[in-house]
Amino acid sequence: MTQVDKKCESCGAEGVPLSAQEAGKRALSVPQWTLSEKQLEREFKFKDFVQAMAFVNRVADAANKQDHHPDIQILYNRVRLTLSTHKIGGLSQSDFILAVKMDCLAENP
DSSP states (O other): OOGGGOOOOOTTTTSSOOOHHHHHHHHTTOTTSEEOSSOEEEEEEOSSHHHHHHHHHHHHHHHHHHTOOOEEEEETTEEEEEEOBGGGTBOOHHHHHHHHHHHHHHHOO
16 A cells, blocks of 8 residues: 555544654655654645645545645645644654645646
């Protein structure tokens, strides 16, 4: 099963965020995302506002299916997604699974 086929886990089931070392290892699977101590962030750029909004709608649908939701900022033709597992105050495996899914949505409209 590839990362894109995985389903996000129950947020915070493990109770603690990934260690910095573990998050760093997992970040290798999402090289276009910026990793900080408690979150992953990526900005996507589109031709225009309509394409950006279509992406946001696909993101919202996928996030609802995963029951794991990113913070979304829309800046005309750019969309910034921030992932973090709020229940545990940091990153979980679910954040990395969702990052892969969001990358696929951007590549395959």
